[in-house]
């Protein structure tokens with residue numbers, strides 16, 4: 001009902017182009033096609049994986065995040081993002097993708113050890129009262145982007161998670177090779 005109404009404030013530059021006529025959403029910066037995924041739908045996918053694969057679900061979800069992160073890292077490298085800019089690139093991707101707000105709470109990603117804190121994490125939005133961290137996809141994404149842009153292997157551990165009562169989710173990233 002607000003369509004066509006003139007906005008009074010200048011709008012922030014849009015990240016995506018939504019073409020409702022063709023059912024296509026593209027990322028403006030590189031023209032790549034994206035798909036929106038609602039958080040309730042995502043939460044039910046995770047629940048289904050846990051029911052089907054029990055403890056294997058964590059590995060599957062981490063690999064899902066990891067391969068997606070590698071692909072995003074490759075795209076960033078092809079746009080000339082330098083290894084020194086890995087954290088800034090990851091933070092920008094998280095902002096535009098809706099994963100949450102990434103900040104560096106300690107260390108230096110390019111230096112080899114860092115803790116990345118995530119406020120308003122998408123991946124555990126509907127998971128509560130968990131006994132451990134549940135953001136396996138988030139950890140995988142961080143690992144995949146780091147591995148690809150820095151060109152080394154990293155170990156990722158979710159040390160804090162909103163789902164287990166922490167104020168933020170926090171991923172420890174350590175270069176291992």
Ligand SMILES: [Zn+2]
Nearest residue numbers: 124135161169
């Ligand atoms: Zn979490």
